[in-house]
Amino acid sequence: MEKPYNYDSNRIELAKEIVRKENPDILILNEAYFESENESKILMDYQKVFKFPFYVHGNSKGGLSPFWGCALLSKYPIIEVNNKNRGLGGFFRSKINVKEKIMNLDITHISPIPYLGNKGQESCIKQILKDKKENYILAGDFNSLSPKDDYKESTLVEAWTKFEKNAKKLIKQMLKRDAIKFVLSSGLVDTYKARNAKFDFTIPTNFLSNDKSSGIRIDYIFCSKEFRVLESGIIKNNLTEQASDHYPIYAVLEI
Secondary structure (H helix, E strand, O other): OOOOOOHHHHHHHHHHHHHHHOOOHHHHEOOOOOOOOOOOOOOOOOOHHOOOOOOEEEEEEOOOOOOOOOEEEOOEEEEEEOOOOOOOOOOOEEEEOOOOEEEEEEEEOOOHHHHHOOOHHHHHHHHHOOOOOOOEEEEEEEEEOOOOOOOOHHHHHHHHOOOOOOOOHHHHOOOOOOHHHHHOOOOOOEEHHHHHHOOOEEEEEOOOOOOOHHHHHHHEEEEEOOOOEEEEEEEEOOOOOHHOOOHHHHHHHEO
């Protein structure tokens, strides 16, 4: 996101309609910008926009605040939060009381690899998972590819070159898949793969590119084995094609 920053009311309305139709119990927003006072005079009240009874926001504790962060909205009480966001290393920890059961939820948004380095991505994941609890969910934009998805490097590089100047380096590093390999080695379940055998991508929507040969899956919801994955997917329709450059993902979980 580069200056000048613009408030796009049309995309906000699209996002509101998506949330209204899907009616989630818990909503996570990565790149939830402008939640606090800032020089651009744009101020977002995500709780008012999406109408959830419980809401917390985590700004990054680095040079990008208040332009970078995440929002957590819930129909259930959010009883504890710990904002560990650092610059482009997203890590926001919370506890949610779901009908007297405590759900431990971590939100992450890891920097694209060329700017942080592959070891930086993996170290972010290790930091998050070193003391994970039971009833655990890890969700967000990982900017990382999964070893469970097959890609052709030359096809991705050719497609991404149209909108990413570091495409060759980005794709080469992503294809190492180290961050998601570590998540899976920790015993967490990839909720999308638990219910969907066929590959699908979470970026790009038509808002970013009509060339779907550039499609990659970098947004995930992982859960511990105390959960049963009833349903999961990537939401693709006319609304989600324009509301964001990523498609929203979802998981229906039973504990």
